[in-house]
Amino acid sequence: MKSRAAVLWGPHQDWQVEEIELDPPTKGEVLVKWEAAGLCHSDEHLVTGDMVLPAEVREQMGLPDMFPIVGGHEGAGVVLEVGEGVTSLQVGDHISASFVPACGRCHFCVTGHSNLCDNGALTFGRGQISDGTDRYRCKGQGLNVLAKLGTFADHGVIHESSAIKVDPDLPMAAVALVSCGVTTGFGSAQHRAQVQPGDTVVVVGIGGVGINAVQGARIAGARYIVAVDPVEFKQKSALDLGATHAAASMAEATPLVTELTAGKMANSVILTPGVLYGDLLGPALTLTGKGGTCVATAVAPMTQTEASINLFELAMWQKEVKGVIFGAGNPRVDIPNLLGLYKSGQLKLDELITQTYTLDQINEGYEDMRQGRNIRGVIVA
Numbered sequence: 001m002k003s004r005a006a007v008l009w010g011p012h013q014d015w016q017v018e019e020i021e022l023d024p025p026t027k028g029e030v031l032v033k034w035e036a037a038g039l040c041h042s043d044e045h046l047v048t049g050d051m052v053l054p055a056e057v058r059e060q061m062g063l064p065d066m067f068p069i070v071g072g073h074e075g076a077g078v079v080l081e082v083g084e085g086v087t088s089l090q091v092g093d094h095i096s097a098s099f100v101p102a103c104g105r106c107h108f109c110v111t112g113h114s115n116l117c118d119n120g121a122l123t124f125g126r127g128q129i130s131d132g133t134d135r136y137r138c139k140g141q142g143l144n145v146l147a148k149l150g151t152f153a154d155h156g157v158i159h160e161s162s163a164i165k166v167d168p169d170l171p172m173a174a175v176a177l178v179s180c181g182v183t184t185g186f187g188s189a190q191h192r193a194q195v196q197p198g199d200t201v202v203v204v205g206i207g208g209v210g211i212n213a214v215q216g217a218r219i220a221g222a223r224y225i226v227a228v229d230p231v232e233f234k235q236k237s238a239l240d241l242g243a244t245h246a247a248a249s250m251a252e253a254t255p256l257v258t259e260l261t262a263g264k265m266a267n268s269v270i271l272t273p274g275v276l277y278g279d280l281l282g283p284a285l286t287l288t289g290k291g292g293t294c295v296a297t298a299v300a301p302m303t304q305t306e307a308s309i310n311l312f313e314l315a316m317w318q319k320e321v322k323g324v325i326f327g328a329g330n331p332r333v334d335i336p337n338l339l340g341l342y343k344s345g346q347l348k349l350d351e352l353i354t355q356t357y358t359l360d361q362i363n364e365g366y367e368d369m370r371q372g373r374n375i376r377g378v379i380v381a
């Protein structure tokens with residue numbers, strides 16, 4: 001069939017909305033009509049080149065070029081057709097995408113860490129999960145599909161392991177958010193930092209991910225939640241959604257957290273800025289107290305290998321630095337759970353959607369993200 005998708009032909013370019021050819025779903029796959037797609041910062045790393053391996057490194061590793069690629073890994077849609085052998089979905093089902101496709105059978109899935117499913121290795125790689133071939137074509141060539149999802153499109157053919165069935169009465173834009181940003185931010189606070197009642201938590205960077213670290217910390221019972229972002233609108237949004245204090249920078253937050261905690265500093269610091277640069281780790285560990293945890297959630301440039309931290313303090317004050325992907329949980333548990341918290345009014349999702357766009361307005365949406373105008377922008381059909 002013919003459809004449309006936002007394609008990135010290479011780094012340092014705009015997204016191009018192209019007419020594409022889509023093959024029907026085969027074994028284990030479903031055809032989805034995408035209804036909503038969140039503009040997560042992770043797609044932006046393809047545009048800036050931060051999440052693109054230098055050509056010489058890629059060739060050394062024997063990997064194919066990741067471009068041209070259909071973007072988007074946060075999304076919600078309706079199943080239009082099911083391929084052979086699909087057991088978990090039917091035509092008409094509403095789904096949330098899962099940006100890590102959890103197979104349910106690998107070592108990590110069966111030990112309760114589906115966010116680390118071996119299928120995650122396919123995030124940037126070519127071809128479908130089912131058989132490694134392409135389903136998408138444009139201008140005579142096969143297209144890669146980000147995270148095997150490609151939610152910046154009218155339609156997609158995805159594997160059933162990438163789709164989580166959700167209640168059909170939920171608004172699609174809200175459902176889209178849990179397929180990456182909400183689950184990632186919330187899980188960074190609850191699963192990875194393991195925020196406890198009474199804790200002091202600092203969240204650095206208030207976008208679609210960080211705002212949900214704030215919400216995760218609030219629901220976990222944190223006493224103080226300090227939101228750090230240079231943009232005033234972000235600080236205000238965080239204060240509206242559960243932060244108790246706000247600051248424009250980690251430097252500004254340091255005396256504030258010192259005062260709030262009588263010098264004990266934060267139990268956890270969660271790093272969710274647009275890009276994780278090495279020089280953010282030092283000030284983040286200054287904010288982290290004895291026995292505390294610093295969670296690195298933001299994506300760093302792929303070639304970034306240096307960060308300056310005080311190693312004496314790391315050991316002597318028994319601090320932890322932890323990475324996290326997709327909130328360190330299990331999408332098949334966490335996505336329905338978060339949507340349940342949304343239904344009961346405890347987790348705010350509608351309030352996170354600052355602006356909606358059509359697929360054709362995708363570049364405008366990303367410009368708004370760069371300018372700090374959105375908590376989350378969402379493309380709606």
Ligand SMILES: NC(=O)c1ccc[n+]([C@@H]2O[C@H](COP(=O)([O-])OP(=O)(O)OC[C@H]3O[C@@H](n4cnc5c(N)ncnc54)[C@H](O)[C@@H]3O)[C@@H](O)[C@H]2O)c1
Nearest residue numbers: 041042205206207208209229273274297298299324325326
């Ligand atoms: N680990 C994962 O599984 C995972 C999943 C999704 C997204 N991410 C990453 O998380 C990060 C955040 O994503 P997002 O979609 O919320 O981004 P976003 O662009 O919507 O928000 C980032 C915010 O950080 C703020 N910021 C930038 N530099 C800062 C600094 N030095 N101090 C304080 N605030 C700063 C910006 O003003 C902005 O408000 C990105 O790097 C994204 O790629 C990681």
Ligand SMILES: [Zn+2]
Nearest residue numbers: 040042180181
């Ligand atoms: Zn994302």
Ligand SMILES: [Zn+2]
Nearest residue numbers: 103106109117
């Ligand atoms: Zn798995």
